[in-house]
Amino acid sequence: MKSTKSNLTRRRLLASGLAAPFVSMMPGVLTPARANETVKLQFMYPVGVSGDINTIISGMISDFNATHDGIEVEAIYAGSYDNTEQKVITALGVGEPPALWLPINSSLQTFLGLDALEDITEQAKSDDIYDDFIGGFLNTAVSDDRLYGLSYQPSTPVLYYNKDAFGALGIAKAPETWDELFETAKALTIRDGDELKRWGLTIGGGWHDWMFEGYCRQNGLVPWEKDKVLWDRPEAIEALSFWKTMVDAGCMAPASTWQGSANDFMAGSTAMLYHSTGSLTNLRKSSPFEVGVAFMPKKKQWGASQGGGPIMIAKKQSDAKKEAAWTFARWMTNTENQAAWSRATGYLAVRKSSWEQPEMQQYLAEVPQAEVAMKQAQYSGAFLQVPAYSRARDSLKSAIDRTLAGEIAPAAALTDATAEVNREITRVLRRQKG
Amino acid sequence: MSHAFARARRNEMLLAYALLLPSLVFLAIFTYWPILRSVWFSLHDVLLGDPDIYWLGAENYLRLLEDRLFWKVLGNTAFYTLTTIPLSIAAALLLAVALDSKLRGMAIYRSAFFYPVMIPSVAAGMLWVFLYAPGYGPINEALTSLGLPRLDWLYDSKWALPAIVIMSIWKYSGYFMLILLAALKLVPSDLYEAARLDGVSARHRLLHITIPLISPTLYFVIIIGTLHSYQIFDYVYVMTQGGPADSTNVLTYYIYQNGFQYQDIGYASALANALLVFVLGLIGLVAVTLGRKVHYLGER
Numbered sequence: 001m002k003s004t005k006s007n008l009t010r011r012r013l014l015a016s017g018l019a020a021p022f023v024s025m026m027p028g029v030l031t032p033a034r035a036n037e038t039v040k041l042q043f044m045y046p047v048g049v050s051g052d053i054n055t056i057i058s059g060m061i062s063d064f065n066a067t068h069d070g071i072e073v074e075a076i077y078a079g080s081y082d083n084t085e086q087k088v089i090t091a092l093g094v095g096e097p098p099a100l101w102l103p104i105n106s107s108l109q110t111f112l113g114l115d116a117l118e119d120i121t122e123q124a125k126s127d128d129i130y131d132d133f134i135g136g137f138l139n140t141a142v143s144d145d146r147l148y149g150l151s152y153q154p155s156t157p158v159l160y161y162n163k164d165a166f167g168a169l170g171i172a173k174a175p176e177t178w179d180e181l182f183e184t185a186k187a188l189t190i191r192d193g194d195e196l197k198r199w200g201l202t203i204g205g206g207w208h209d210w211m212f213e214g215y216c217r218q219n220g221l222v223p224w225e226k227d228k229v230l231w232d233r234p235e236a237i238e239a240l241s242f243w244k245t246m247v248d249a250g251c252m253a254p255a256s257t258w259q260g261s262a263n264d265f266m267a268g269s270t271a272m273l274y275h276s277t278g279s280l281t282n283l284r285k286s287s288p289f290e291v292g293v294a295f296m297p298k299k300k301q302w303g304a305s306q307g308g309g310p311i312m313i314a315k316k317q318s319d320a321k322k323e324a325a326w327t328f329a330r331w332m333t334n335t336e337n338q339a340a341w342s343r344a345t346g347y348l349a350v351r352k353s354s355w356e357q358p359e360m361q362q363y364l365a366e367v368p369q370a371e372v373a374m375k376q377a378q379y380s381g382a383f384l385q386v387p388a389y390s391r392a393r394d395s396l397k398s399a400i401d402r403t404l405a406g407e408i409a410p411a412a413a414l415t416d417a418t419a420e421v422n423r424e425i426t427r428v429l430r431r432q433k434g
Numbered sequence: 435m436s437h438a439f440a441r442a443r444r445n446e447m448l449l450a451y452a453l454l455l456p457s458l459v460f461l462a463i464f465t466y467w468p469i470l471r472s473v474w475f476s477l478h479d480v481l482l483g484d485p486d487i488y489w490l491g492a493e494n495y496l497r498l499l500e501d502r503l504f505w506k507v508l509g510n511t512a513f514y515t516l517t518t519i520p521l522s523i524a525a526a527l528l529l530a531v532a533l534d535s536k537l538r539g540m541a542i543y544r545s546a547f548f549y550p551v552m553i554p555s556v557a558a559g560m561l562w563v564f565l566y567a568p569g570y571g572p573i574n575e576a577l578t579s580l581g582l583p584r585l586d587w588l589y590d591s592k593w594a595l596p597a598i599v600i601m602s603i604w605k606y607s608g609y610f611m612l613i614l615l616a617a618l619k620l621v622p623s624d625l626y627e628a629a630r631l632d633g634v635s636a637r638h639r640l641l642h643i644t645i646p647l648i649s650p651t652l653y654f655v656i657i658i659g660t661l662h663s664y665q666i667f668d669y670v671y672v673m674t675q676g677g678p679a680d681s682t683n684v685l686t687y688y689i690y691q692n693g694f695q696y697q698d699i700g701y702a703s704a705l706a707n708a709l710l711v712f713v714l715g716l717i718g719l720v721a722v723t724l725g726r727k728v729h730y731l732g733e734r
């Protein structure tokens with residue numbers, strides 16, 4: 001008898017031991033015990049520029065975890081902006097999004113179309129976000145007057161130039177207009193017979209559609225509206241024709257890659273480079289020559305589109321997680337962190353107070369190049385915030401590439417791409433209307 | 435008596451089905467069900483990340499017809515298949531014949547030519563990005579030293595796809611070579627001896643003895659090669675991302691772009707079904723043309 005009883009007890013013990021891990025996974029069970037537990041957040045982020053961004057972000061996140069009891073952020077480096085977006089969307093598809101993510105600002109309508117974003121307007125209003133954030137940056141996360149993210153790493157493209165190369169030719173200042181740009185690029189190009197030794201100008205490939213939007217803005221056109229793209233307008237066609245002229249003249253590289261173009265610039269095989277301000281610190285420190293930074297040259301006016309993106313918070317998660325996510329997003333964008341992040345990378349600090357910090361003032365005195373993009377930002381706006389923006393970007397890049405390769409004329413390429421993309425946008429909107 | 439025989443036979447059948455069942459289950463879950471699902475999805479508006487789907491009928495297929503890029507991608511895929519397979523099999527055959535000798539040190543050569551097969555495709559892709567680099571790449575250096583013009587390779591819309599074809603030949607021919615080598619070992623050597631005694635040239639021995647006798651294996655290699663070639667995705671993803679100017683965009687990559695980058699699962703499914711038809715058509719074509727010419731040794 002005795003032995004049977006002890007057997008049963010042991011069996012029950014074993015059974016409960018096996019069940020315990022499953023029970024604790026069930027939602028709603030053991031909630032009281034969990035209230036004191038750490039809230040775990042996943043944060044997916046990309047590396048969108050040249051340089052060791054990964055180490056910098058992981059460092060910030062360890063600092064956050066060390067100073068915040070009860071919240072543990074897991075940093076997930078997700079590749080490029082495209083990779084990051086795909087991972088988040090796939091996770092949304094199976095109903096388990098990360099708590100926060102950092103996409104390109106153009107993806108705002110895409111995520112809103114999936115009803116994935118937490119509206120943080122009220123929290124931001126009761127905080128100092130609307131007062132202290134620079135308006136142009138905050139606006140890239142605004143749709144219909146509601147705020148869906150905290151601007152974290154805004155950037156614009158700028159014109160980087162090799163000061164030594166300029167000096168050797170006696171060119172005193174960076175080009176300020178398209179015509180000057182063309183002349184300067186021609187002067188800087190070096191050929192040895194048929195072999196090219198140095199391009200005058202390279203427009204960072206992979207994001208050349210972003211630069212192209214800047215060219216449209218410089219020519220007086222914002223080339224998209226909420227529900228269509230306007231690349232078939234004369235201002236846009238003129239911009240692409242100008243690129244084609246520079247390529248045909250042999251002073252601008254017809255194609256490049258994002259990392260490759262930065263490497264080419266640092267190696268001296270191109271003298272001028274359009275790249276993100278987020279690459280500033282890396283380009284400045286890794287180039288064996290003095291790096292100049294200037295506004296992108298203008299046609300009718302200065303103009304640029306903002307790259308980079310806001311930290312977004314998932315709508316479909318528990319309130320505890322949302323609260324913790326807000327704490328984290330708020331911390332990543334606080335005055336000190338934004339100032340330090342900006343100095344480490346070249347991205348633009350999103351807060352006015354960050355720019356007023358003594359460390360930041362001193363940095364600007366030492367590295368006046370860092371201020372260029374900030375000044376240019378006043379002429380900038382959001383980048384291609386249309387539905388189906390990812391397809392739109394690829395379509396535009398293909399149109400530009402085919403034009404520069406001489407396969408098609410600028411007007412035909414842009415007219416085709418516009419018709420193609422607007423058809424897709426209509427399709428996506430039809431779906432959203434139901 | 436006959437009852438007992440029938441029962442034994444039925445038991446044998448049951449055993450066979452029982453043994454086949456596990457792999458059938460896997461095939462059903464990971465192959466047939468997804469195919470059926472993709473046909474279903476292709477008739478709907480399906481957005482990645484959104485559980486709601488809307489009926490469209492044939493719209494996704496009509497889109498194929500007006501999609502300029504789809505036709506370009508189809509052409510690229512066909513170009514890749516029709517160059518890579520014949521060239522890599524021809525290279526493999528020549529290598530196999532050359533290495534099918536009992537000379538000392540042949541094992542080293544065989545390993546050397548098989549080596550590319552063992553390199554992971556992403557690593558191989560990165561390696562060739564370096565080899566093809568316009569400025570400092572070894573291939574351009576070699577061209578210069580031969581007095582030939584330098585090329586922009588992966589940056590040039592005319593050369594990017596041929597560049598991937600060249601690399602694929604390097605990658606695949608070692609694998610085909612190994613299979614063909616095994617087949618060569620089975621060709622009776624007295625046939626060669628007789629031919630040699632009759633003064634038949636090496637070229638004729640290859641054409642009239644070797645190729646007919648290994649034709650079942652060649653056929654197998656062609657089918658495998660066709661299947662490999664339409665699956666090309668990793669090289670495109672690593673080396674060019676479909677560019678420049680869509681010149682290296684192939685069907686599998688375009689499906690990936692539509693499904694995951696553009697979230698357009700419905701259209702991606704329609705594309706996947708177009709790919710299925712493309713591959714079945716190609717294999718069918720190979721079967722009715724080359725398949726009929728296959729000579730099986732000992733066949734009556």
